[in-house]
Amino acid sequence: MFVATNPGFVGAPVTRALVTIVVCLPVFVSLLELQPYFGLQMVPFITAYHQWWRLLTWQEVYVNQSEIIFASLALYNLRIVERLLGSRQFLSYVLVVLMYTSIFVPLISAFIGILPFVSIPYIPSGPTALIFSLLVQYRELVPVAYKFKFLLSSTSDSVTEVTLTDKIFLSLCVLQLTWTKYWGSIIIAFTGWTVGVLLDLEILPGKGWRVPLFFRFDSRREAERIEAVSEEEETDTAFQRPLTRQIIDTFR
């Protein structure tokens, strides 16, 4: 959709699982009316009730339909990261990021709470931080396919325009997640992004860690990896599509 890669979840089982969780879990949650158990509000849940398990669960589930839509859309497009990294590394990355954000987001919100005249922000539930750290990987790994200029205003003597890349579409889609719960979402998004960058720069340890005993998560047998192409594909059909076509294809 936003990323030129093979459609479907082939080669991206972890992403498939993530999307499934993001889409299906809220259904169960809302059917069983469990929404109050997700979401992190330091006061009173932690301070008064000492519900420490909330530190682990707040990233599991979105409770807002628009968030679900955008998150699943973003995750589906971010499957390219899993394809480029390999499932094992991707799963390790996801777990590391989840661990760090589980720690940092409450810490940051608590730190903000210490500041005078500011109440502790409500931390909405959902893996927004994870998606933002995946966006860092997307930014690092995926090359720019094309650039285009966006005309902001043009008067007779000056033209204001910004040069945008094809990555802006996915970025805009992900950005939707920051607007749902105002401060809380922004904190999560910023933390997720920063954790992604710091992991990438190896300032935070954990980039080299791999899920132990990885039982071939992709479950594809050796024989299936080698694929004799039965229906013969053409390869030299228009290798590079024209720019307008590319833009139109983006919205298909």
Place this chain on the structure above:
Amino acid sequence: MSSIESLPTDQREKVESFVSITDWKGDPALAVVLLQSSQWNLELALSRHFDGATGDLNTETSTQTQESSRQGFSPGDFVADDDDIPGIPHSANTNSDNHEVVDTNHPPSGPSYFQTRLKSLLLLPFTAAYKAVSSIFYVLSTVLPFLPRITGIYPSNRGAAHSERKSINPRDTAARFIRHFEDTYGNEHGLEMFEGGYSQALDTAKRDLRFLVVLLMSPAHDDTPAFYRDILCSAQVVAFLKENHVIVWGGDVRESEAFQVASQLKCTSFPFSALVAPSPRSGSNIREMIVLHKIQHLVTAPRWIHALEQGINGHRGKLASLAMDQQERDLTRRLRQEQEEAYERSLAQDRARDQQRAREREAVAEAERAAAEAERHKELQAQKRQQWIKWRAGKIKEKKEDDASTPTARVGIRVPSGTRLNCKFPAYSTLEDLYAYVECHELLNGDDDFSDVEKPEDYDHEYSFELVSPMPRKVIKPVTDVTVQEEPAIWPNGALNVEVVDEEED
């Protein structure tokens, strides 16, 4: 600077261009020294200057110039201008970057040193504030890499966290890929990769009817080093690829081109290898490139080879038939070409023959035309001759009537028919008149009046006979500037014979 003026012309030009390129503000002698230390290599000097090596250079050059002056290396103004040469390190002192470097060699002179220190002490709060702000901005722009692009302010390059990959042409991209591979895994494996873009590789494979192996690498993937090491560096694989004349094209999916190839080949996991080969399109002789095998993952080298071997062996027949087709096409094309050439040759021969014939015919026609022309000319000439004779006869008659008083020569002329003409010629009449008389004598006897006959135009009369006086034999020429009087053979009387001259032209 006298030192610059004393330099040879080419060196002076170099100094001038160096100063203009670098926008040199300092002492021109320093530029001379810099160039001199670069062995008058302009590029080297420029790169040294822009790399900020001026500082190192000062120590280097100061020693060098001392050396050179000791050795008498530059015998000209360089030694004489003693003020300039030791002045170089001092003038460099104004450049604060060079300061410490120069310090090691020459302890700085007192006042300027303390001034600088004092100034830096006074400016300390501002410097510190600037450093703090730029550090914060640097950290921020590291975390949020899009920040500099939006604000337009780029932090000073501190070891460059990561640089944007510039899009360069496919050939250079391929070269970079190969270089990276060889740098990391050595180049004793002997694997030759195609140096060029993907589409170039496709075209080459299509044209030469070879198999193409497309390798797509994701450097971030855990299996990538293993793939390089176990498969691409394996002697078995290299031998296999060489044996089958396979073109190997590799790409790093961080590059736009390889990424597009990945999406085109429907690649879902890396490291990815695909076997691509030209194949005839059903029902036409257009070749298309098809994917025969995809290997999406790390497998062992024997399995990798086995898979490719299967693909190659399965497709070899088609490739052979394509090759045969091509050969056939080449053959027929060559045949047709030869036929066409032969045809052209015979056509040219025919044409030449036709031309020859045409030329001959033309020549004949030309000759005929010339003959006809000559005939007509002759006729005309004869006609004119008749006319001239008539006209001349008229003239003679006129004359005869005019003069009876003048003394005359009596001449007897024997014409070839045997008759003898006796006639009188006035003393002033020319020898030509004699001839005219003989020519016209037949007409003169008659009473015909020729006074209305015009002299023919464009006609010079030539007499077809000669008048000869018999004893002693003397030919009298038909000239107009000799009168009868002056010719002793016929004055006052004489006898002449008419001898017909054979016209050789006939």
